[in-house]
Amino acid sequence: MKSFFRPARRPDPAILREHRPAIRSLQRRGLLRQGISLGALALLTGCDAGDSDAIGAALQRFSRLNDRVQAWIFDPRKLAPTYPASMVLKPPRFNAYYDITEVKPVDGAGWRLELSGLIEDRAPWTATRLAALPQEEMVIRHICVEGWDYIGQWSGVPLGDFLRRIGADTRARYVNFQTADDYPSSIDMATALHPQTLLATRYAGEELPDPFGYPLRLRTSTKLGFKNPKWITAIEVTNHYSPGYWEKLGFNWFSGL
Numbered sequence: 001m002k003s004f005f006r007p008a009r010r011p012d013p014a015i016l017r018e019h020r021p022a023i024r025s026l027q028r029r030g031l032l033r034q035g036i037s038l039g040a041l042a043l044l045t046g047c048d049a050g051d052s053d054a055i056g057a058a059l060q061r062f063s064r065l066n067d068r069v070q071a072w073i074f075d076p077r078k079l080a081p082t083y084p085a086s087m088v089l090k091p092p093r094f095n096a097y098y099d100i101t102e103v104k105p106v107d108g109a110g111w112r113l114e115l116s117g118l119i120e121d122r123a124p125w126t127a128t129r130l131a132a133l134p135q136e137e138m139v140i141r142h143i144c145v146e147g148w149d150y151i152g153q154w155s156g157v158p159l160g161d162f163l164r165r166i167g168a169d170t171r172a173r174y175v176n177f178q179t180a181d182d183y184p185s186s187i188d189m190a191t192a193l194h195p196q197t198l199l200a201t202r203y204a205g206e207e208l209p210d211p212f213g214y215p216l217r218l219r220t221s222t223k224l225g226f227k228n229p230k231w232i233t234a235i236e237v238t239n240h241y242s243p244g245y246w247e248k249l250g251f252n253w254f255s256g257l
Helices: 013-033 038-045 052-073 127-131 159-165
Strands: 114-117 136-143 149-158 174-179 185-188 197-203 217-220 232-238
Touching (some): 127 197, 149 217, 159 197, 185 217
Parallel strands (some): 114 232
Antiparallel strands (some): 136 149
């Protein structure tokens, strides 16, 4: 019997404060790659280039603008490239805000997927009930914001099919996720309905291993890796924006590819 997931240790606040400059630096490099220097940013916003708080606020405004532009140009019908099974990395690469040694397995027998928000049928789902639904498989590239990537083979229930099955309001703006490791996340409804967005339960033809999200994780082909929460325990359909773990630290929310 697997033990219940005990939330992994959150980073020490002092460590987070220490890394905030690096996060801001990452955002600044992104702007530079798009042709906007800090000098140009100062001219555009009227802020003092030596004022880090003013620059940070300006970067946040550009980040929100970037989210809106990405959402506007996102094509919910366009499929991401797929790859042969021979390219699949086994096991997949672990990524989280803590080390793999801190992962505590979830008890699949006692696990329940809770539903809330703009949903008609909010009855919780068991792992067995989810496994009985029609499954799909995809071999796609996982792209991390840190610059690395790998090819993964994922199987599960298309999130769009699941949302329609439970009577979710697909006109709502957001789908929010809660997880066993206290990693809140949210995506836009267009991405949730994309045919390559799965509630994944298997990897490379086998039950999803504990360190990679057992019994349920999100796997989408159109978002950066940090937008794919693992060990999902709850789904909410809503029009209320709720920033995720990394968005609260300055990352772009949409983060589409």
